Amino acid sequence: MTGRRVVVTGIEVLAPGGIGAKNFWNLLSEGRTATRGITFFDPTPFRSRVAAEIDFDPYEHGLGPQEVRRLDRAAQFAVVAARGAVADSGVELDRLDPYRVGVTVGSAVGATMGLDEEYRVVSDGGRLDLVDHAYAAPHLYNHMVPSSFAAEVAWAVGAEGPSTVVSTGCTSGIDSVGYAVELIREGSADVMIAGSSDAPISPITMACFDAIKATTPRNDDAEHASRPFDGTRNGFVLGEGAAVFVLEELESAKKRGAHIYAEIAGYATRSNAYHMTGLRPDGAEMAEAIRVALDEARLNVEAIDYINAHGSGTKQNDRHETAAFKRSLGEHAYRTPVSSIKSMVGHSLGAIGSIEIAASALAMEHNVVPPTANLHTPDPECDLDYVPIVAREQLTDAVLTVGSGFGGFQSAMVLTRPERSLV
Known part of the structure; x- marks a missing residue:
């Protein structure tokens, strides 16, 4: 099965300044920046106080109250992006053998925001040495295991084939898609819902990067703080987001008349x-x-x-x-x-x-x-x-x-x- 060629037929992106692939592309092609001062928490104690946040309302993007209660922010991103990618592709997953449809989700830090928030609750703002589990959210275990991301996406799209989380730090988003491509090439799946999601803008993450001085201290000019390849750059700006793709075997995609964005060659x-x-x-x-x-x-x-x-x-x-x-x-x-x-x-x-x-x-x-x-x-x-x-x-x-x-x-x-x- 090594001759199988794999193409992208669906794309959905949740990114700062541009929810949805169209809005995302408009931001990029116009050269606009979406970096700003942190609003999710009081950043005053931190060296770096800027980030690229998403203005995201889960209810506006089709999540119900139970999903919002159950899912960490990054998992919410992944589910919304997966549904959007499937809709963009036009693939009718309910007509396919569900065992031939798989999921790979990449994430570097998993449910960081959920864990950070829950720790503050069970520790009473850090005042308790012995945390009180009675105050924990009922689905806290899902935040502890990144595999829940892949499970949630699989449930959302009805995929019963290979389901995996790939966590290789900041290459997770490439590696998750690369792994999905290999599953199709080897014949283990015909369609893969593949991508990655992270929502790391939390006090613990900012503290970690502050400690090694990896993030920029350019807090007085958030819009221009991220300066790759510029001689005045002094660190990165933390962001959040997700992108998910529908990947298919080329001939199958052509047969159903799918719009093909690109081949993963x-x-x-x-x-x-x-x-x-x-x-x-x-x-x-x-x-x-x-x-x-x-x-x-x-x-x-x-x-x-x-x-x-x-x-x-x-x-x-x-x-x-x-x-x-x-x-x-x-x-x-x-x-x-x-x-x-x-x-x-x-x-x-x-x-x-x-x-x-x-x-x-x-x-x-x-x-x-x-x-x-x-x-x-x-x-x-x-x-x-x-x-x-x-x-x-x-x-x-x-x-x-x-x-x-x-x-x-x-x-x-x-x-x-x-x-x-x-x-």
């Missing part, structure tokens, strides 16, 4: 086995993931029209990534437009990889490369074409999207137009 992941948060400056492990993804896609480096970068806005990551592009693409790296959408929607940890896959597919759909917002002062060590400030119209047939995560995870995915001839 290549995927690979590697680890640097080096440091929990550190990166080797030569970018070797990311370059290797890119090389293998291109080989799987049967593409030469010159075929890549656009790179959707990880682009977190930390000096270490941006320079590591730049080195990886040069190492893997050679001279073509200098001719290839690159951009980071984290400049507009922040870094939603495990969710961002899927959100960036959505951006890559939509860039192909519209033949527009989204910009890197807030890039005014180029870093001499980041000397590629980072598409500053304004989107660029460009015919785009093949996109490389990459991710880098704490723990040394490095992942790469290649999206192409399915009509491209394999060579």
